[in-house]
Each structure stands twice: as structure tokens, then as C-alpha cells.
Amino acid sequence: MTDRNSLTAEGTDEVRSARLKRYARYNAVFIFLIIAFILITIVNINSGSVQISVKEILRIIFFREGDETAYSIIWKIRLPRIITSAILGGGLALSGFLIQVFFGNPIASPFTLGISSGSKLIVALTMIVMIQYVDAVSSFVMVVAAFVGALICMGFVLLASRKVKQQSTLLIAGIMIGYICSAVTDFVVTFAEDTDIVNLHNWSMGSFSGMDWDDVWMCFVIIFAAFVATFLLAKPIGAYQMGEAYAQSMGVNIKRFRVVVILLSSLMAGCVTAFAGPISFVGIAVPHLAKLMLKTSKPLVVIPAVFVGGGVFCMFCDYIARVAFAPTELSISTVTALFGSPVVIWMLLTRKR
Amino acid sequence: MNDIFFNTRDLSVGYKGEVLIRDIDIEIKKGEILTLIGPNGSGKSTILKSITKHLEAIKGDTYIADASVSRMTYKELSKLVAVVLTDRLKPELMTCRDVVATGRYPYTGSLGILSEDDEKKVTEVMRRIHTEDLAEKDFTAISDGQKQRVLLARAICQEPEVIVLDEPTSFLDIKHKLELLNILREMAKEKNITVIMSLHEIDLAQKISDKVMCVSGEVIKHFGTPDEIFRPDIIRELYDITDGAYNIEFGSVELPAPKGEPEVFVISSCGSGINVFRRLQKNEVPFYAGILYTNDIDYVVARSLAAEVFCEKPFMTISDEVYEKALSAMKKCRRIIDAGIEIGECNARIAELIRTAEKTGRLERIN
Numbered sequence: 057m058t059d060r061n062s063l064t065a066e067g068t069d070e071v072r073s074a075r076l077k078r079y080a081r082y083n084a085v086f087i088f089l090i091i092a093f094i095l096i097t098i099v100n101i102n103s104g105s106v107q108i109s110v111k112e113i114l115r116i117i118f119f120r121e122g123d124e125t126a127y128s129i130i131w132k133i134r135l136p137r138i139i140t141s142a143i144l145g146g147g148l149a150l151s152g153f154l155i156q157v158f159f160g161n162p163i164a165s166p167f168t169l170g171i172s173s174g175s176k177l178i179v180a181l182t183m184i185v186m187i188q189y190v191d192a193v194s195s196f197v198m199v200v201a202a203f204v205g206a207l208i209c210m211g212f213v214l215l216a217s218r219k220v221k222q223q224s225t226l227l228i229a230g231i232m233i234g235y236i237c238s239a240v241t242d243f244v245v246t247f248a249e250d251t252d253i254v255n256l257h258n259w260s261m262g263s264f265s266g267m268d269w270d271d272v273w274m275c276f277v278i279i280f281a282a283f284v285a286t287f288l289l290a291k292p293i294g295a296y297q298m299g300e301a302y303a304q305s306m307g308v309n310i311k312r313f314r315v316v317v318i319l320l321s322s323l324m325a326g327c328v329t330a331f332a333g334p335i336s337f338v339g340i341a342v343p344h345l346a347k348l349m350l351k352t353s354k355p356l357v358v359i360p361a362v363f364v365g366g367g368v369f370c371m372f373c374d375y376i377a378r379v380a381f382a383p384t385e386l387s388i389s390t391v392t393a394l395f396g397s398p399v400v401i402w403m404l405l406t407r408k409r
Numbered sequence: 410m411n412d413i414f415f416n417t418r419d420l421s422v423g424y425k426g427e428v429l430i431r432d433i434d435i436e437i438k439k440g441e442i443l444t445l446i447g448p449n450g451s452g453k454s455t456i457l458k459s460i461t462k463h464l465e466a467i468k469g470d471t472y473i474a475d476a477s478v479s480r481m482t483y484k485e486l487s488k489l490v491a492v493v494l495t496d497r498l499k500p501e502l503m504t505c506r507d508v509v510a511t512g513r514y515p516y517t518g519s520l521g522i523l524s525e526d527d528e529k530k531v532t533e534v535m536r537r538i539h540t541e542d543l544a545e546k547d548f549t550a551i552s553d554g555q556k557q558r559v560l561l562a563r564a565i566c567q568e569p570e571v572i573v574l575d576e577p578t579s580f581l582d583i584k585h586k587l588e589l590l591n592i593l594r595e596m597a598k599e600k601n602i603t604v605i606m607s608l609h610e611i612d613l614a615q616k617i618s619d620k621v622m623c624v625s626g627e628v629i630k631h632f633g634t635p636d637e638i639f640r641p642d643i644i645r646e647l648y649d650i651t652d653g654a655y656n657i658e659f660g661s662v663e664l665p666a667p668k669g670e671p672e673v674f675v676i677s678s679c680g681s682g683i684n685v686f687r688r689l690q691k692n693e694v695p696f697y698a699g700i701l702y703t704n705d706i707d708y709v710v711a712r713s714l715a716a717e718v719f720c721e722k723p724f725m726t727i728s729d730e731v732y733e734k735a736l737s738a739m740k741k742c743r744r745i746i747d748a749g750i751e752i753g754e755c756n757a758r759i760a761e762l763i764r765t766a767e768k769t770g771r772l773e774r775i776n
Contacts, residue, residue, distance in 0.1 A: 071506060071532065074545045162501075291521030295514055297503075299496050301463055306514040306567070307487030353501040356520060 145370025154340020166325035174209025177181030202326035297380035300365030337396025419469035447624035512566025554585035
């Protein structure tokens with residue numbers, strides 16, 4: 057028997073060395089993501105209109121002492137903003153990944169299918185009504201409204217997907233749904249009370265600013281729970297990537313699986329929209345980049361990579377949004393589009409078939 | 410119910426409550442190969458989808474070892490039935506080994522991580538199906554024949570009792586067709602896996618199947634062994650062949666015989682005439698063939714292609730009646746072709762026929 061043909065538990069030598077290479081690659085990607093995450097976090101905390109030294113920042117964060125203004129800038133403004141951008145970025149990217157698996161379409165995402173816009177519309181309506189009658193809107197109500205909006209739009213997209221066979225037509229339907237929702241939102245905003253408009257307008261452009269710690273906790277609980285749930289779905293997601301019929305023959309209960317995926321992706325997309333407004337391209341670019349770096353589509357590794365990668369991407373974009381033309385802040389979507397859309401174009405050009 | 414392993418009872422299948430085919434009763438034993446044949450759009454895929462629970466049966470049920478498929482969970486079913494579908498699979502960034510490994514799905518834990526044992530089985534199956542060289546290749550980068558083999562390996566990796574294949578040989582060239590069917594045959598006989606599939610190639614269906622089901626129209630008219638099914642009348646009716654002939658011995662079809670008054674007489678034996686028959690047929694020249702023994706290979710082809718065949722029972726001396734008929738037919742012909750013939754004691758009168766032909770000056774010798 058030659059060496060190459062020796063049958064071990066792990067297969068031939070070729071298979072074994074390929075597997076080792078794969079694991080090395082996974083490790084490298086995750087180490088890269090974690091380092092990037094830490095770096096961008098540090099850079100982010102350290103930048104803003106008020107200069108605070110690194111030493112001071114460390115003291116404020118770890119010993120909770122220091123200059124009062126600096127203390128509140130770090131704890132009340134920068135940290136909540138950084139943490140939410142990381143969590144929501146992860147949630148948005150993961151939501152995009154789930155939607156791509158669901159529709160078997162690499163450029164489907166909460167934004168392209170109009171799901172974010174649907175959330176935006178319902179949130180805007182809720183805000184206006186609530187401010188008029190109750191005078192305040194809790195984050196929880198916003199999240200529920202966004203979730204409902206996401207589900208309604210998802211419903212329309214699903215109806216469309218039954219009628220149309222072609223993926224590109226489905227995307228066009230989604231984009232149209234998005235435009236309709238945006239138009240109605242603009243209409244509503246135009247006729248809203250003057251005082252609401254500033255807030256609403258800022259939010260509807262997309263921004264991570266103005267987060268407080270309650271928001272941080274709510275984002276964290278919702279998105280992290282959804283992330284864990286998605287991770288536990290890694291096995292059926294892997295089967296579903298082979299197509300619905302094969303997944304079923306492998307023992308996946310397709311109906312239940314589809315419902316769970318819809319709920320999870322709508323929850324995450326809705327949550328992001330409720331807090332930060334509609335954010336474009338993260339949902340497409342990050343999953344694609346993650347898969348390219350890992351050179352696999354195995355959900356077990358792709359899901360955590362997409363989650364962390366989404367966080368890194370959004371923190372980076374938020375940094376640019378804050379710093380590029382300081383003190384003027386860009387809307388987060390402007391920056392994500394700037395970095396995300398070339399990825400999409402490149403993906404379309406290099407895609408086989 | 411003795412040794413029937415897989416069966417359907419009063420199964421009616423179709424889409425959206427509309428029955429396409431009703432009262433299907435399949436009965437096969439463990440390790441048998443059942444092939445569904447029939448024209449395009451007759452519902453072969455619909456039946457296959459219904460017995461694998463991809464499509465809900467409208468009435469009746471499928472049973473595997475007397476267990477009702479409709480009452481099984483998908484998980485239970487996945488350990489009994491594996492499929493190879495016509496869907497064109499386009500997995501993203503998956504090697505062939507990854508694709509094969511998805512067959513282990515029903516046996517892995519809640520995160521789907523493969524155990525050493527699973528890895529070993531994947532390796533074994535890939536070796537068995539001759540796909541080990543493809544292991545690290547990207548699935549989308551290999552040929553259709555290779556893809557089909559990888560998908561079959563995937564199905565076998567699932568360690569099912571029954572494998573259902575929907576037109577596994579489409580897109581394959583003849584070499585890969587034979588290879589694939591050969592593997593199926595081996596699996597059925599060695600591992601006792603029951604195979605249910607649809608095929609377009611009736612010649613192959615005849616050779617590989619233990620049972621054959623003819624699918625056309627609302628009810629199944631014919632279900633049985635290849636010997637029972639592969640008869641010209643059944644096949645012609647099944648595929649609604651009016652022009653051309655189905656050839657039972659070869660399991661193949663011939664184009665229709667040229668029409669009109671025969672102008673050529675072909676004398677041949679032992680296969681020497683086949684090429685001549687085919688050439689005449691292609692040029693649309695009607696012809697007579699004879700005198701042929703009914704066990705001669707030329708006879709089988711001539712029966713489909715010639716306007717009339719003059720024949721005699723095997724090993725008999727040629728009778729006066731046949732000889733006279735052939736002679737008078739030959740005399741009317743513009744051309745007489747001797748494609749080569751061995752003359753012995755029994756068929757001595759053919760030599761006589763050739764001599765007569767020579768005298769007319771219309772005899773052409775080829776071969």
C-alpha cells in the first residue's frame with residue numbers, strides 16, 4: 057500500500073493536509089477579526105471632537121475616575137455608541153447572511169429587499185403617533201414596531217417570491233417595496249410636527265449617535281440572543297445551502313426552519329433599524345467578505361465570522377462617519393455604501409455562471 | 410406481506426389537490442431496482458417526489474418495511490431514504506468532499522460536526538464510488554458526470570435503505586451512464602440497497618432493472634419485470650410511437666421503414682446486411698430482405714426496416730413457398746445486393762437465388 061492510499065480515520069493524506077490548511081485559515085481569519093475589533097475599538101474611543109489622552113481614557117474606563125467632562129464623554133457618549141455600532145453591525149450582517157441563505161441569492165439583504173425600509177416606515181409612524189399622544193417613545197416599543205415593519209415587508213417579498221422564479225426579479229420587487237416604504241416615510245415626515253422632524257430626519261438617515269446604556273443593553277440582549285439562536289441553526293442552514301429539496305431529504309423540517317429564519321432575520325434587521333435607522337450594504341458585503349476570507353460557506357464558522365466582521369465593519373464606518381468631516385457627521389449609510397457597494401459590484405463581476 | 414420491502418398502496422399523486430396519476434401500487438423487494446419509464450411530462454418525477462415526501466400524496470401512502478412514510482418525521486425518513494435530484498446544485502465554496510459529507514447529516518450532533526467515524530465513512534464511500542480524486546476540488550468546477558457521481562456518493566453516505574434518483578443519467582455521456590448504472594447495480598446487490606429511479610434510456614432500463622413501471626396517463630397500466638414490460642406493443646403504446654419500431658432484442662428503436670414499392674433486394678446473413686439496410690433506409694429506398702433465418706441478427710433489423718422480409722425457421726431447409734415468393738419479389742427489383750452470405754446445406758437454395766440474380770445482370774456484390 058502506498059502512503060497516499062493508506063486509509064485512516066481521517067482519509068487520505070491529501071484530505072488530511074487540506075483539512076489542516078483549512079483549520080489554519082479559520083484560525084488566522086478569527087485572529088485577524090479579533091485584532092481588528094480591538095484596534096478599531098481603541099481608535100474609536102480615542103477619537104472625537106474633544107481630545108482625551110490614552111492614559112486618561114484607560115483611567116476613566118478601568119478605574120472609573122478622572123476629569124468629569126471627559127468621564128461623561130467616554131461613558132455617556134463614546135462607549136454606548138461604539139458598543140451599539142458593534143452589536144448592531146453584527147446583527148445586520150447576520151441578518152443579511154440569513155436572508156441570503158433563505159433566498160439562495162447572494163445580493164439579498166434587509167436593505168435590498170426593502171425590509172429595513174419597512175421597519176423604518178412603521179417606526180416613523182409609531183414615533184409620530186406616540187410623540188403626539190404619549191410624549192415619549194420607549195426603545196422597546198420602537199423595536200417592536202421595527203420588527204412588525206420588517207415582518208410585513210418580508211411577507212410582501214415572500215408573496216413576490218412565490219410568483220417570480222427569477223432571483224433578479226425578486227430583488228427588483230424588494231427594491232420597489234423599499235422605495236414605496238421610503239416614499240411613505242418621507243411623506244409622513246414632511247407632515248410631522250416641526251419638533252419631531254429633526255430627530256426623525258436624523259434617525260431616518262441612519263446613525264449610531266444618541267445611544268444611552270438602556271439602548272445598549274436592549275440591543276445586546278436581542279441581538280446576542282438572535283446570534284446564539286442562529287449559531288444553533290448552523291446545521292440546518294448548512295443543509296439548506298444545498299437547496300430545499302436536499303435539506304428536506306436530510307431530515308430538516310423545512311416549514312419550521314423557514315419560519316424560524318424569517319423571524320430571526322426580521323428581528324435582527326428590525327432591531328438595527330429601530331436604533332440606528334436603515335443601514336445599507338453591510339448585510340451583503342460582510343457575509344461575502346467573510347466567506348471569501350474563510351474560503352468556505354460552512355455556517356458553523358461563517359456565522360461567528362459574519363457577526364464579528366459586521367461589528368468591525370460598522371465600527372470602522374462609524375469612525376469614518378464621525379471623523380472624516382468633523383465636526384459635521386456623515387450618515388452611517390453614506391459610509392457603509394461607500395465601502396460596501398464596491399464589494400457588491402466586485403462580487404457580481406467575479407461570480408461564476 | 411412476505412418479503413416486500415417497499416410498497417405503495419392506492420397512492421394518488423399530483424399538485425395542489427389535482428390528481429395526476431392515481432392508484433399506484435408499487436411492490437418491490439429489498440435490493441431490487443425499480444425503474445420508471447415513460448414519456449416526458451408523464452409524471453415520473455411527481456411519483457418520485459411523492460414517495461420521498463417532497464410532495465404530499467393526495468391519497469394513499471408509501472410504506473418502507475411496513476412503516477408509513479407519511480407518518481414518519483423527516484428525520485426518521487432521512488435515515489431510510491436518500492435522494493439524487495434533477496435540481497442543479499450550485500453550492501457556494503464547497504469541495505466535493507464537503508458535498509459528500511452532507512450525507513452524514515442525519516447522524517451528526519446538533520451542530521453538525523463530523524465525528525472521526527463520519528469522516529471515515531465519507532472517505533470509504535468516496536473511494537468506492539471512485540470520487541476520491543475529486544475530494545478537494547470545488548464542486549462547481551467539475552463536470553456533470555463527476556457531479557452526478559459525487560451526488561450519488563452523497564446519497565450513499567447517508568446509509569439509506571432506499572435510494573431514489575430522478576433521471577440520474579441525463580447530461581451524462583455513454584461512458585458515465587454505464588459507470589453510474591453499474592455502481593447502482595453493485596450497491597443494490599452488495600449492500601442490499603433498494604433503488605428507485607426514472608430513466609429516459611429504455612435500453613438501459615431494460616438491462617438494469619428488476620422491476621419496471623410504465624408511467625403515462627392517469628393510471629399505471631404496466632408494472633412488472635423487464636421481460637413482461639419490454640415488448641414492442643407495450644413500449645410503442647407507452648411512448649406513442651407510430652413511426653419507427655421498437656426493437657425488443659436490442660431494446661432500441663429504429664427509424665421508420667421507407668414507404669413505397671421496393672426497388673432493392675438484399676441478400677445477407679449473420680449481420681452482413683445491417684449496414685446495407687441502414688444505408689437504404691437513410692436514403693429512403695424501400696427494399697426486400699431475404700431469405701433470412703428468424704434467428705439471424707439481420708432478421709431482427711430487417712423486420713424493422715425492410716418493406717418485407719422473406720424468412721425461414723432456423724436450421725430448416727428453405728421451403729418452396731418461401732423460395733418462390735422471394736424469387737418473384739427479386740425479379741421485380743431494379744437492384745439486387747449480395748451483402749455476403751455463408752452457404753451451407755440448409756440454405757443451399759440461396760445460392761440458387763444468387764445464380765438467378767447473376768443472370769439478370771442486376772446483382773451487386775459488396776463486402
